[in-house]
Amino acid sequence: MNGKPLVSIISAGMTKFGKHEGLLTRELFAEAALEAFGRCPKLEPKQDIKAMFIGHMGEAYEHQGHTGSTLADWAGLTGIAATRTEAACGSSGAALRSGIYAVLSGLADVVIVGGVEKMTHRTTAEVTEYLAMASDYPFEQFHGITFPGLFALMANAHMHAYGTTEEQIGMVAVKNHYHGTLNPKAQMQKEVALQNVLSSKYVAWPLKLYDCSLITDGASCIILTKPELAKKYTDQPVHIVGSGQASDTIGLYERQTFTSLNATKLAAKEAYEMANITPKQVNLAEVHDCFTIAEILHYEDLGFCNTGEGGKLVETGATRLGGTIPVNTSGGLKSKGHPVGATGTAQVYEMYLQLTAQADKRQVKDAEVGLTQNLGGSGATATVHIYRRDN
Numbered sequence: 065m066n067g068k069p070l071v072s073i074i075s076a077g078m079t080k081f082g083k084h085e086g087l088l089t090r091e092l093f094a095e096a097a098l099e100a101f102g103r104c105p106k107l108e109p110k111q112d113i114k115a116m117f118i119g120h121m122g123e124a125y126e127h128q129g130h131t132g133s134t135l136a137d138w139a140g141l142t143g144i145a146a147t148r149t150e151a152a153c154g155s156s157g158a159a160l161r162s163g164i165y166a167v168l169s170g171l172a173d174v175v176i177v178g179g180v181e182k183m184t185h186r187t188t189a190e191v192t193e194y195l196a197m198a199s200d201y202p203f204e205q206f207h208g209i210t211f212p213g214l215f216a217l218m219a220n221a222h223m224h225a226y227g228t229t230e231e232q233i234g235m236v237a238v239k240n241h242y243h244g245t246l247n248p249k250a251q252m253q254k255e256v257a258l259q260n261v262l263s264s265k266y267v268a269w270p271l272k273l274y275d276c277s278l279i280t281d282g283a284s285c286i287i288l289t290k291p292e293l294a295k296k297y298t299d300q301p302v303h304i305v306g307s308g309q310a311s312d313t314i315g316l317y318e319r320q321t322f323t324s325l326n327a328t329k330l331a332a333k334e335a336y337e338m339a340n341i342t343p344k345q346v347n348l349a350e351v352h353d354c355f356t357i358a359e360i361l362h363y364e365d366l367g368f369c370n371t372g373e374g375g376k377l378v379e380t381g382a383t384r385l386g387g388t389i390p391v392n393t394s395g396g397l398k399s400k401g402h403p404v405g406a407t408g409t410a411q412v413y414e415m416y417l418q419l420t421a422q423a424d425k426r427q428v429k430d431a432e433v434g435l436t437q438n439l440g441g442s443g444a445t446a447t448v449h450i451y452r453r454d455n
Contacts, residue, residue: 067305070167072301073412075100077102078413079249088126089131089180089283095283116146121198153402154408157436162177179407211354211355223270225323225372233356246393251401252400286412307338308449310329323372348418350393350411353397415434419434435448
C-alpha cells in the first residue's frame with residue numbers, strides 16, 4: 065500500500081452515546097471536544113485550530129439552527145471559521161470531506177471536524193417524521209413511507225434475488241450487539257440471541273425491532289492536520305489515505321436496483337483508487353448499519369464479498385471480531401447508537417482507537433488499514449474513507 069496521506073488525525077473525542085437528559089447539543093459537543101483536546105496535550109486549541117466543520121442533520125430536534133458558530137463558542141473556539149454540513153445521516157462524513165478540502169487547500173493547517181445530534185427528548189413519532197425529511201417529500205414522505213419501510217424494500221429485494229434469509233439479516237444484530245458489550249461508550253451494551261432478534265416485533269417486514277438502529281444523543285469529533293505537521297502534535301497519528309463521496313437519486317423509486325447502493329460503490333471506488341489498495345487489504349471497517357440489511361448491502365458494495373453473498377459472509381463469522389474482516393467493532397449504529405449528525409465521525413473515532421491500539425477488549429490484532437462508510441438517507445449520499453496507521 066503506497067497511497068500518499070491526504071491528512072492526518074492527531075486526536076479524537078466522543079461522548080458516551082445514549083440518553084443525555086437535560087443536556088443540549090452544544091454541551092455534548094463540548095464534552096467530545098474536551099476529550100480530543102485532552103488526548104493531544106501539545107495542541108493549543110484556541111491558537112492552532114483555524115476551522116470547524118460540523119455535521120448536524122436538523123434544527124427540528126431542538127428548534128436550533130446556526131450550529132457551527134454555537135458549537136465553536138461552547139468548545140472555546142469562538143472566532144474561527146465554523147460551518148455546519150448537512151447530508152442527513154451522512155452529515156459528519158460530509159463534514160470530514162470538507163475538513164480534508166480545507167487542509168489540502170492550504171487555508172488551514174489544523175481543523176476540527178465533528179458531529180452532534182440530540183434526539184431522545186422527542187417522541188418516536190417525532191423522530192420518525194424528522195428522519196423522513198431525508199427522503200423524497202412529494203413521492204415518499206407524502207405517501208407515508210418511512211426509513212424502516214424503505215430499507216425493508218431493499219431487504220425484500222435482496223431476499224428475492226439472492227436467497228438472503230431473515231436469520232442472516234438477524235446475525236448482523238447479534239454480532240454488533242456482542243461488539244457493543246466491549247465498548248463502554250455504546251448505548252446498548254448487552255448481547256442478544258438470534259432467537260430474540262427473530263422473535264422481536266416486526267417494524268416493516270422483514271425488519272424487526274432488533275434490526276433497527278437506536279434513537280440516540282451524542283457527539284464526536286476528530287482533529288486533522290497536514291501529514292508533515294502531525295508529529296509536532298502526537299507520536300501516533302492516523303493517516304487518511306483515501307476519500308470518496310458520491311450521490312444518487314434521493315428517491316428509492318428512481319433507482320435501477322434496490323439491492324445495491326450506487327453512491328457507496330462510487331465513493332468506494334474513488335477512495336480505493338486514491339489509497340491504491342484493494343478491498344482485500346482492509347483489516348477492519350465501520351459501516352452504516354442503520355438497519356441490519358444495510359450492513360449486508362455494504363459488504364457487497366465495498367467489495368468485501370461478491371454480489372449477493374453478504375448474508376453468507378456474516379453467517380461465516382468473517383465480520384465478527386477475530387474474523388477475516390471485522391466490521392463495526394464499535395457495535396455499529398445498531399448497538400453503539402445513531403445520533404445521526406455524529407455518526408460519521410464516531411466511526412472515525414473508532415478507527416482512530418483501533419489504529420493506535422487503544423481499543424482495549426475489542427482491539428483488532430495488528431490492524432494497519434481501516435475503512436469507514438457513512439450513508440445519508442436511503443443512499444442519496446455516501447462517503448468512504450480509508451486510513452492507515454503510522455509506520
